[in-house]
Amino acid sequence: MTATVPEPQTETLDERQDSAERLLRSSAELSFDPATQVDWETPLDRSYHGMSPEWSSLYGTAYWDELTEEQRTELTRQESASVASTGIWFEMILQQLVLRDFYAKDPTDPSFQWALTEIADECRHSIMFARGSAKLGAPAYIPKRWVVNLGRLCALTYSGEAAYASILVAEEVLDVMQRDWMRDERVVPFVRTINNIHVVEESRHMKFAREETRERLKGVGRLRRQYQAFAVAAAAYFIVTSMWNEKIYENAGLDTERALREAKANEHHKAQLRSSCAGLMEFLSSCGLLTRPALWFYRRANLV
Numbered sequence: 001m002t003a004t005v006p007e008p009q010t011e012t013l014d015e016r017q018d019s020a021e022r023l024l025r026s027s028a029e030l031s032f033d034p035a036t037q038v039d040w041e042t043p044l045d046r047s048y049h050g051m052s053p054e055w056s057s058l059y060g061t062a063y064w065d066e067l068t069e070e071q072r073t074e075l076t077r078q079e080s081a082s083v084a085s086t087g088i089w090f091e092m093i094l095q096q097l098v099l100r101d102f103y104a105k106d107p108t109d110p111s112f113q114w115a116l117t118e119i120a121d122e123c124r125h126s127i128m129f130a131r132g133s134a135k136l137g138a139p140a141y142i143p144k145r146w147v148v149n150l151g152r153l154c155a156l157t158y159s160g161e162a163a164y165a166s167i168l169v170a171e172e173v174l175d176v177m178q179r180d181w182m183r184d185e186r187v188v189p190f191v192r193t194i195n196n197i198h199v200v201e202e203s204r205h206m207k208f209a210r211e212e213t214r215e216r217l218k219g220v221g222r223l224r225r226q227y228q229a230f231a232v233a234a235a236a237y238f239i240v241t242s243m244w245n246e247k248i249y250e251n252a253g254l255d256t257e258r259a260l261r262e263a264k265a266n267e268h269h270k271a272q273l274r275s276s277c278a279g280l281m282e283f284l285s286s287c288g289l290l291t292r293p294a295l296w297f298y299r300r301a302n303l304v
Contacts, residue, residue: 019211020110023204027117030176031198039190048188049073050136051078053179057244060268065259069141071253074098080181080191081138083174084129084242089143089151090170096155097163107303121201132194141245147238154235154272161216162228165289168209168233169280171202173240173303176276210283215286225288232284233294240273241300271304277303 026059049072056076058064064072074198102115133140142148158166181187182195249259281304284290290298298304 004152006060008221011141015214016211016253017110019208020201021026022116022244022257023111024209025081025118026032027114027121027201027203030249031121032122034131034194037197037288038193039131040131042168042190043189044137046070046077047074049184049186050077050188050191051083051177052076052143052184052187054268055177055180055272057248057263057266058259061262061266062252065261068255075099075248075252075254076187076293077136078138079244081133081136082141082245083177083243085141085245086135086143086239086262087170087174088129089148089242090239091126092134093102093151093155094167094170095119097158097167101159101163118205121205123140125198125201128194132191135190137207139247139251141247143242143245147242158231158235160228161213161287161289162231162235164209164212164216165228165232165284167237168206168213168283169207169232170239171206172280173243173273173276175199175202175206177272213287217289226293227287227292229284229289230287230297233297236303237297237301240303256260273302 027111053059053072053076056064056072056079058067058075067075098115104114133170143151154166170176176194178199182192182199184192187195204206220228244263246256246260249256277298281290281298283293295304
């Protein structure tokens, strides 16, 4: 008998190339230059919030009720900068994951070219977040040293479905909150513009991450799936728990000890986080990545 090449494999390759080509066309048609499209010149109006107040870690607590409006706006500006700083930290990990995945592959492949386009987007986003944080009057909110070191390890070791699902986790959580912030007229205008840019461009990144996650999981055995589910959940835990840096309360002029205590017990904030992850959890479940050990991490991070 004469051996033939299985048709499904060829179709899968064609579909992946078609998808990458669509993403490249979308990027060419709808991308932004934050250097010119964000209003960096207008002085900060401190009557505005940095994020929708409902997303503040203290919203709904007794402490929030005691704060003046000036204190509330300052707190949300510090929180917005903290979330942005965490985004920069993870985007640098993301770039390393994607570069390693496409190292020495065919540069004429549309997927290769899309990967470089995504990295270019992330570079612009990180600069945009950095400038935005500075304009909000916030310092650099770097995750704890041991978390930074874990991030280095992830950048060196995560691959395949673990890499792309972890990318998706970070982007999905940010996407939901930023969609709220960009529509909220209580949020300072330049932050709304930053959020809009990020939401539009990251929608392409999330589509690619979902497709790559599904593709890399084809034919994967139970043991590998269990391990990768654990790895993704661990990454999600450290990303989400780093978004609200402990120093934001001191920098907002609040009682840090009380703020941390009330934020930790804040059921409203936990509900907000869970709502931001509903679609993500559904996707992970459909991929077999919502295992019992993984759920332990997601619950600890208030994502389920």
